[in-house]
Amino acid sequence: MQTLQEKASQWSGVDAADAFAIDDTNLFQKLGLQTFINLSTNFYTRVYDDEEEEWFRSIFSNSKKEEAIQNQYEFFVQRMGGPPLYSQRKGHPALIARHRPFPVTHQAAERWLYHMEKALESTPDIDADSRVKMMNFLRHTAFFLVAGDELKTQKQQIPCKHGASKSAES
Numbered sequence: 001m002q003t004l005q006e007k008a009s010q011w012s013g014v015d016a017a018d019a020f021a022i023d024d025t026n027l028f029q030k031l032g033l034q035t036f037i038n039l040s041t042n043f044y045t046r047v048y049d050d051e052e053e054e055w056f057r058s059i060f061s062n063s064k065k066e067e068a069i070q071n072q073y074e075f076f077v078q079r080m081g082g083p084p085l086y087s088q089r090k091g092h093p094a095l096i097a098r099h100r101p102f103p104v105t106h107q108a109a110e111r112w113l114y115h116m117e118k119a120l121e122s123t124p125d126i127d128a129d130s131r132v133k134m135m136n137f138l139r140h141t142a143f144f145l146v147a148g149d150e151l152k153t154q155k156q157q158i159p160c161k162h163g164a165s166k167s168a169e170s
Contacts, residue, residue, distance in 0.1 A: 004151070008144035011106070019140030022133045028082030033073075035125040036080075040073035043119035047112075056111045080134075104149035109142040 002010070009015050028036070048065050050057045060068065074085035075093055086093055116138055120131045 004144055004147040007147035008140050011146060012139045012143040014136045014140040016140070018136045020137065022080055022137045025130070025133065026081035027130055027134065028077055028080050031080075031125060031130060033077060033082070035123065036073040036076045036082075037069070039119055039123045039126065040069045040076065042123055043072065043116055044069050046115040046118060050111075050115070053111055056108060059108065079137075100149075104145045106143075106146055109146050113139055113142055 005016060009019070012019075044060075044065055047057065047060055047068075071086070074089065078084045078086045078093070113135075117135060120126055120135060126134070
């Protein structure tokens with residue numbers, strides 16, 4: 001059985017070494033807080049203005065844009081070498097658990113990545129090398145969340161072992 005990380009690598013096309021190359025450089029020190037704020041603002045402006053994919057925009061309809069921006073940039077800062085802003089305010093990131101209420105499908109991951117790639121490209125303070133490292137990490141992480149969502153779906157469909165019939169167990 002594949003681990004979530006293995007599924008993420010397979011589905012994203014990004015191996016773990018490339019995904020976690022963000023740990024080789026302190027991107028927070030390199031880019032600074034304001035760059036992460038700008039990136040997240042740019043990203044969520046694109047998401048909330050997405051006129052092509054109403055289904056995708058509707059995923060965020062119960063979230064306040066300002067809070068989504070803050071959650072994202074604080075997580076990015078923390079994960080990319082900065083202070084633990086996210087954990088100080090919200091606790092452990094626990095990405096799969098925090099995304100459980102949302103439909104984290106392959107299609108949703110691709111649309112999220114589309115907007116993130118556009119946001120990375122249009123945030124001028126992010127150099128090409130940092131952009132590649134971040135996109136590899138984010139692509140892998142997006143599909144890690146898809147794998148986690150599929151696991152959640154499987155658990156909902158599998159009855160507990162005490163209630164399963166013999167034929168279901170074989």
